[in-house]
Amino acid sequence: MLEKIREIFAQVDTAPIESAEQLEQFRLAYVGRKGVIADLFEGLKTAPPEDRRAIGAELNNLKNLALNKFAEGRDRLETLQAGVAQPAPVDLTLPGYPNEVGAMHPLSIVRARIVEIFGRIGFNVSDGPEIEDDWHNFTALNFPPNHPAREMQDTFFIEKNPDVVLRTHTSNVQVRLMENGKPPFRSIMPGRVYRNEAISARAHCMFHQVEGLYVDRNVSFVDLKQTLYHFSREMFGKDIKIRFRPSFFPFTEPSAEIDINCLICKGSGCNICKHTGWVEIGGSGMVDPSVLQNCGIDPEEFTGFAFGMGLERMANLLYVIRDLRLFTENDIRFLRQFGPVS
Ligand code: PHE
Numbered sequence: 001m002l003e004k005i006r007e008i009f010a011q012v013d014t015a016p017i018e019s020a021e022q023l024e025q026f027r028l029a030y031v032g033r034k035g036v037i038a039d040l041f042e043g044l045k046t047a048p049p050e051d052r053r054a055i056g057a058e059l060n061n062l063k064n065l066a067l068n069k070f071a072e073g074r075d076r077l078e079t080l081q082a083g084v085a086q087p088a089p090v091d092l093t094l095p096g097y098p099n100e101v102g103a104m105h106p107l108s109i110v111r112a113r114i115v116e117i118f119g120r121i122g123f124n125v126s127d128g129p130e131i132e133d134d135w136h137n138f139t140a141l142n143f144p145p146n147h148p149a150r151e152m153q154d155t156f157f158i159e160k161n162p163d164v165v166l167r168t169h170t171s172n173v174q175v176r177l178m179e180n181g182k183p184p185f186r187s188i189m190p191g192r193v194y195r196n197e198a199i200s201a202r203a204h205c206m207f208h209q210v211e212g213l214y215v216d217r218n219v220s221f222v223d224l225k226q227t228l229y230h231f232s233r234e235m236f237g238k239d240i241k242i243r244f245r246p247s248f249f250p251f252t253e254p255s256a257e258i259d260i261n262c263l264i265c266k267g268s269g270c271n272i273c274k275h276t277g278w279v280e281i282g283g284s285g286m287v288d289p290s291v292l293q294n295c296g297i298d299p300e301e302f303t304g305f306a307f308g309m310g311l312e313r314m315a316n317l318l319y320v321i322r323d324l325r326l327f328t329e330n331d332i333r334f335l336r337q338f339g340p341v342s
Contacts, residue, residue, distance in 0.1 A: 017073030178295035215304030252285025282309030
């Protein structure tokens with residue numbers, strides 16, 4: 001009988017289970033109640049009593065082998081049927097997956113350059129909240145309540161509380177800086193601002209400004225002009241031309257808009273400069289004495305200048321980008337073109 005068991009052992013061991021039919025054949029032949037192993041268990045009853053223990057042990061081994069092989073074959077066929085591929089053997093000679101390296105966002109590059117240029121002439125960086133109260137965004141900056149000047153900046157109000165707005169400019173940081181410290185102040189304030197404008201190639205409801213503030217004794221318009229002239233040359237190159245146009249802001253007096261010559265058409269006229277050869281990059285002026293007063297600074301003792309420039313506008317000029325929406329679409333083909341800060 002032991003010999004018979006060994007024979008079946010070999011059969012079970014080599015029986016192929018590669019299809020549903022073979023699995024069923026295997027089950028009928030070895031696992032089922034009418035199979036050969038069940039017969040052998042039946043035969044055990046008539047074996048000589050002194051041999052039963054040894055034969056029983058062998059039979060149990062045989063039965064376990066058949067059951068395991070059946071279960072393994074069934075699982076394997078099921079997985080194949082579910083369409084789950086068996087894991088391919090690892091080929092260590094294949095080249096690795098490329099490791100994609102990110103690039104800095106063009107606005108971050110421009111921001112870093114501006115921070116660096118002003119850092120070298122003694123300006124530090126200040127930060128402030130994007131959700132702001134009326135005082136810091138408007139009233140302290142000389143926008144009287146209900147004054148049409150507030151209409152210049154299409155404000156997003158937080159509906160439930162008209163005192164809370166998304167800041168329309170980074171000038172709120174000027175106010176916070178002056179309220180919380182003592183002159184001299186020499187600081188720039190880069191940040192995100194919001195205005196309720198329809199999104200197009202030329203306008204967005206969210207964009208970035210860099211504001212600057214210099215308050216000390218004897219600060220004059222000459223300092224303002226020289227600072228911005230120096231900045232423009234560092235930012236756009238030695239040959240850049242800069243021009244100041246008289247303008248109006250409630251918080252500066254006198255006020256001027258800052259233009260540089262169009263880097264895209266080099267002055268010959270294009271859509272970006274509306275065929276004038278000049279592009280506005282921001283506003284500026286001498287801080288209005290009443291703003292200094294609102295922030296607890298004596299305008300008899302101190303004077304100051306401020307400016308605010310658009311980051312997107314500068315990036316457009318430097319990289320010849322004609323559509324503002326590209327900055328926020330996160331198209332990897334666009335972003336990949338900009339290297340890290342040199
Ligand atoms: N805050 C102004 C704006 O957003 C820009 C500005 C800043 C003008 C500082 C003058 C001085 O339009």
